[in-house]
Amino acid sequence: MTQALLLNLYRRATRLVFNLVLVTLLLGLFVGVGRSFLELGLTFTEPTVRLGLKDLVTNTLSLIIVLELVRVFVDYFEFERVRLEVLLEIGVALALRELLLLLFAEELSGLDLFLRTLGILALVAGRTLAVQFSPRRSP
Known part of the structure; x- marks a missing residue:
């Protein structure tokens, strides 16, 4: 009780x-x-x-x-x-915001830009996998 x-x-x-x-x-x-x-x-x-x-x-x-x-x-x-896909979308939005702010401030080197872009692509790939293998979908 x-x-x-x-x-x-x-x-x-x-x-x-x-x-x-x-x-x-x-x-x-x-x-x-x-x-x-x-x-x-x-x-x-x-x-x-x-x-x-x-x-x-x-x-x-x-x-x-x-x-x-x-x-x-x-x-x-x-x-x-x-849902994981929604959290990953927030991560993508945050990463894009920070990337654009650094681009506007001209504080990125070529390697930094490349690594941040790879990070964003990893988040997008994770979101794609989260949607593809969502628990509500049947295999």
């Missing part, structure tokens, strides 16, 4: 925490989208187009990452598990 009560309490606490995190992420997403639209004018006022585009790309990629995180939380509520 106490085990069922504790398990029920755990489920309720988990749902409450996940709901709070989901609401926070959604609020952050809406604020980020609003700020991106407000800062769109900076693209035209920056001394060079490149600086304005750098900020725009950075904000857009950050919003994509937050959107993917929201998707993870929604998937958790829907399936009561986190």
